[in-house]
Each structure stands twice: as structure tokens, then as C-alpha cells.
Amino acid sequence: MANRVNCSVNNCHYWTQGNACAASSIMITSDQMGYEEPDSFDAPQASLAPPSPVESCMETCCKTFVAKGSPHIQDDGVYK
Template identity: 40%
Template sequence: MPEVRCAVNNCHFWGQGNFCQANAIVVQPDSKAYTNLNDESYYNAVLQGHEISSDVAASAETCCQTFRQKY
């Protein structure tokens, strides 16, 4: 897996030095995140290998769906 850096230290997968410790990273368009805030079907479909794709014009239009709040 490539090195993934993240500065969101209240994420369950955050590791020292800003390294993400997740086994997989799911990035989706913001438009999907806002319509599926309480529905993990998109996230789970991507992790299960279903081909789901969307076009975006800039990185600002994407979000990391992998985030899980650390308790």
C-alpha cells in the first residue's frame, strides 16, 4: 500500500507522524458523501471490489470516506 498521510488525529486510523494505518482508503466525491452520511453502502461497495466511479474536477471535490472517529 502506498504511504498515506493524514492530519486528522481524531481518526481511529491516524498514526504517529501523520501516517494512516487503515488497510484500505476509500475516497469519494463530496456529492456522494453528503447524500450518504448515515449510509455506508457506497463505502462497503468500494471495499468489496464493486466498480463504482465518478468524475470530479479538483481534489476539493473529494473526501476520505475511510475516516472513523477515535473514541
Template identity: 35%
Template sequence: MPKGVTCSVANCNFWKEGNNCGADEIKIEIDQHAGANLNEEFAGDELGLYHQDEAKQSAATCCQTFKPKE
């Protein structure tokens, strides 16, 4: 579990009592790439898969670790 990571999204599959995150790792992306499928592998980085981005404020980011509880 990520140490010291708290979350207030109670309907996330990884949400634990006390607002603790129970995910093994956290994946964060800027909103601009929120819908990108980064799980597929392609040869090289000509498609921008190994990109680096900057967010000017936290509101421009999203947590891709979120998974709704069933």
C-alpha cells in the first residue's frame, strides 16, 4: 500500500477505512491524456508513449488508479 496516501473517494475499489489508499501503486496522468491507453506496447517511442508532461496545478491532473467498487 502506498505509504501516507489518503483519498476521499469512498466508491473507489482501493479505498480503505480511515481514507487510506489500499492500491499497490498510484498512477497519475494529466487530464489531457486521461483517456489514453498506455497499457499497449509499440516499438520505440515515436508514438509518444514515453512522454513527460507538466501540470501547472493539481486540478490539471487525474488519478488513473481509480477503480469503482462493484
């Protein structure tokens, strides 16, 4: 069975019906790294990211999120 990312964040550019993520790749990281790194640091650079441990799911985020219609959709090198 193909890997599937389920996501309910429906204002994301990559979100599709049925709560499925249509991004070519995503990066999950700590909230802190999501805050500190620029939009251009995303899934294509994920293998270079330093470890970013957290204590709970509330401290993680999807760094690939970009709002529908945002002028920054192309900034991260991720595509649908």
C-alpha cells in the first residue's frame, strides 16, 4: 500500500479532498525549527536538518504548509 499523508489543514495549497496531502514530499519538524528556518528550507533539504527532538505532538509542525494562493508556493521546491 502506498504511503499516505492524512491531513485536515484544508487551507493548505497541498490539501485535497478526503483529507489527503498531495505534496510530492513533506517535512515534519519541531515548531522551533519551523519558526527559525526560512520557507526555502523544506523537504528537499530535510536530510541536512539537525536533530530536533520534542516532548509531544503539540511541538511538531508541517513545514511544507503553504496557504492556498500564497505568493510563496514555489519557495520550497515541493510540488503537487
